[in-house]
Amino acid sequence: MNAYERRVERNKERILQVTLELFQVHGIKKTTTYDIARKARVSPATVYNHFGSKEDLVRATVRYFLTNTAADFGKIFQGDLSFLEKMEQILLYKSDMLSQYQGEFMQTIISEDPEIRHIVDSEYLAGIKQVIINFYEEGKRQGYVNPELSTENIMRYILIVRSGMAAETVLSEDPEHNRKMMQELAPLFLYGIMGKPRLEDAR
Structure with missing residues (x-):
């Protein structure tokens, strides 16, 4: 160059x-x-x-944002923390992200726009898919993830959640509202509506 x-x-x-x-x-x-x-x-x-055009610039900015996000997630996934500590770091990162960015921008990232969807699915998610798979396999080994769940179905669940968010405008223009929503949805994503299992139930 x-x-x-x-x-x-x-x-x-x-x-x-x-x-x-x-x-x-x-x-x-x-x-x-x-x-x-x-x-x-x-x-x-x-x-x-x-x-x-501005539309092309928006797509380029989404790609730029996701590239940086993937790098940040990669550092967390490949760090020396336990599975639970890594999950907490990821959820904290996402909460902070939602508190910093306008709901409009975040909604664009999870939108059904074909070109944005291609960037997210074919570049971002495909690029970190193996890292995510390794992360959940690590969770199984450490006893945090149900070993009876196939990694394929875990990935399918993640995509279902993402598609659901894209199908409905769940993000507000108020970043603080989005952060609080993420804090409430995070344990729902991890434990479902039954809530976190008690220690005696996990034995």
Whole structure:
């Protein structure tokens, strides 16, 4: 990569960072290409030349966001913590994420838009699928996950939850509301409506 190509990549990286920051604060609809260009200190034409339409920029920003998220999750999954500690870290990460980002942006990520869905399913989820599988297998070995559950059905359950969220607009424009909702849904995801099993029941 020559000097010009490196400069182009730096410009694109900066535009994506700025776009994500503005989406985080103002949401997608209220953020204009002019706002992005001004904060990134480039011309609107530069934004257009690198990413095309605003819709294309939204998709590129989703991809950028998910790439960074996958890297963060990878560090947690591959760390030295126990399964339960890792799960707590992941849920805390997701809660913090929902408290930081506008509901509109998060809803875009779980939307049924074909191109967004392709990015999420074919790039993001496919990229971390084996890491997730290894994580739940680790949970089985440590006694936190029911060993009678097949990993295939665990993955299917995760996809069902995601599809359900995509089918209904469950995220609010209020990030704090989303964070609290995640805190309530997390144990429901882990333990179901029966709640966390008592120690004497787990023996």
